[in-house]
Amino acid sequence: METWLKDKLRGDWQIWFIIVLLSLFSMLVVYSASSALAYKKAGGNTESYLLTHTAHLILGLIVVWVIHRINYTNYAGISKVLLWITPFLLLYTYFFGTTVGGTKRWINLFGVSFQSSDLVRLVLITNLAAMLARRQNVEYTRKTLIELIFWCVLLCGMLAVTNFSTAVILGVTCFLIMFVGRVPSRYLFRMSGLVISILILMISISVYLYSTGVEFGRGQVVLERIEAFSNIDINRDKIIGNPERDDSFQKEQAMIAIARGGTIGIGPGNSFQRNYLPEAFSDYIYAIIVEEYGLVGAVMVMGLYLWLLYRGLKNVENTNRAFGGLLCVGLTFSIVFQAFVHMFINVGLGPVTGQTLPLMSMGGTSILFTSVAIGIVLSVTKGEYDEKSIQ
Template identity: 40%
Template sequence: MDYASIQVEHIFRKTKGDKYIWLVVIFLSIISMLAVYSSTGSLAFKYQGGNMEYYFMKQVMMILFGLLLMYLAHKINYTYYLRISQLLLYLSIPLLAFTLFSGVEINDARRWLTIPVVNVSFQTSDLAKLALIMYLARVLAKNQGNIKDFKQGFLPVMLPPMLVCGLIAPSNLSTASILFATCLLLMFIGRVNMKYIAIMAGAGILLLGLIIVVAMNTSFHARVDTWGSRMQDFFGHGQEAYQVQQSKIAIANGGFFGVGPGNSSQRNFLPSPYSDFIYAIIIEEYGFIGALLLIVLYLFFLLRCIKLFTKSPGAFGAFLAVGLSFSMVVQALINMAVVVHLLPTTGVTLPMVSMGGTSLWFTSLAIGIILSVSRNVEQEVEQNEGRKT
């Protein structure tokens, strides 16, 4: 056995947590590499002189670094994330505000912030999403004794989501909506009074209306126009979006078994076939079988996290696992629904599959935190079994 094999075997022995979740991650990573390699041909000819391996190798490196982050995150006791959640939230809020007014603008939306010196851009909403779910899990776990009380139980979990989602919404309404829905779910399973949850939902709708009114009279009006045109296209009152047309063609080409890996024709016509519409390329090349496999992987991942929720001895770990997994899986299902034209175009990517850098890394961190909870649950079970014997 060579040195590399010994090192790999050593890493596997050191890797803890739900093995099924690790397996889902490996499958998604393989699908991502295959789909990105197939969908970046036009990009390679446009920017890299036809070097088809460039974006493939870049995605491989991104995934490997993401797996490293996941591994490191899962080695840390999940209670550590309880201690830093408040700090991360307080850091995220000013970053979101700065991004909203001074971030990098792409397609009339300011979502990106560039880190000086290293020149790396990231979506501040990715950090805020992780921080808010961690913080909400912390507050819900801490306040279980008086969770039915309006002042002590409800207000501490209402104000941060309203503020964070309100800052994200003008530039990224879909992400804000997913995050807000995740917060409502956490409040529900955290035993917050249903009357208060209804108040929260109503306040969210009012906040969205206020954002639209303000945006219409400021420099953000282009985003409202974009939302309106997408809704018109979806409900048939406008011309069907070009990417939706091309996506439907890709799905029709795929049929039941697909046209085979690397044989997609729509990758040359679909805008962003490597990110927002990568699911269309997967359906075209792997057919209904590939489409169904991906759905099953995400739902199985969610199922394992729900099982983790039922087994976790601590409330914080339980809320953390459900919140992070729900946010990721709902994003995936929304992306798929957009591709098959069940929802209007949103711009959200397919987690762990779409080509990306920092977004993939934040998702990897989230899964690593879930695996940290799983690792500690396993240790708790082993200790209990040891006491019985």
């Protein structure tokens, strides 16, 4: 049995263990957090959401298994083709996408709905790793670096129009990959300056157009959420945040959930705030974890993501190919960084965003895209483990 498992589930077994633990814990939390939603939309049938979420998790594990069996070097060519498609995909999303939560982030292709940002993030990270890997033993040229910076700035800027927080996460991830890829510091700071300038420009244009009655992007929403978080009237319109939206209400209800949790929590399935906290099953699932499992559960979940990051960075040392190492760094950091953004916001350390907790929050395609990323990381570690076993 052990030999069969080693043959079928290759790669870093610790990463396999982490994703299984997160998935199992996710089933418990989502079952509890989605109960209020079930009473509103499913006639009180809480099992329906649990079964759907469980099916997504099982499908996600199957995706991880399939992806990890494929040689990770094949993904460089696929992502290079998709890279030229992503700008048009983002434009299509903005003009023809499905509006959810007041913004167009979702598109429907061939009967499957997904957030275009999930695909863009995966494609850009993979391409950036491939571009940098080809330059490890060759001196960087101005043309090469301009190409790298161009794609980072273009996609982060376009993404910021509909999903500002994801654009920030992607921008920081790109910076880290380029830093690990030994890009000269002067170009790193230039790229950072350009990305930050583009993000500020997009917000400014959006806020200005909003004042003229034209809706463009999420700049006004970002500004209002920063005002609500800092309690400062930044644009001096004598209104802090947006009283018509529930940003402050979400934060307050999350704080109540965390306060109720204490050290050991009030017990699995006993959450009270799930009945009042909007998006308790997705954007604020960490607050429910703290309420039900207390500080102990919160630290355990945080520890699992830190463990995942550690394994991603640790496997870089064992990787003989630069492409594999940069993929491990970029993909694991992107997942863990999103998780920490989610957790920080849930405990009141940042303005409200729509970031979910990877592999924990209820969702369909978001779980699948995360599974693809983890599968690629395991494919990298599988290759290195196979080489070790041969030696």
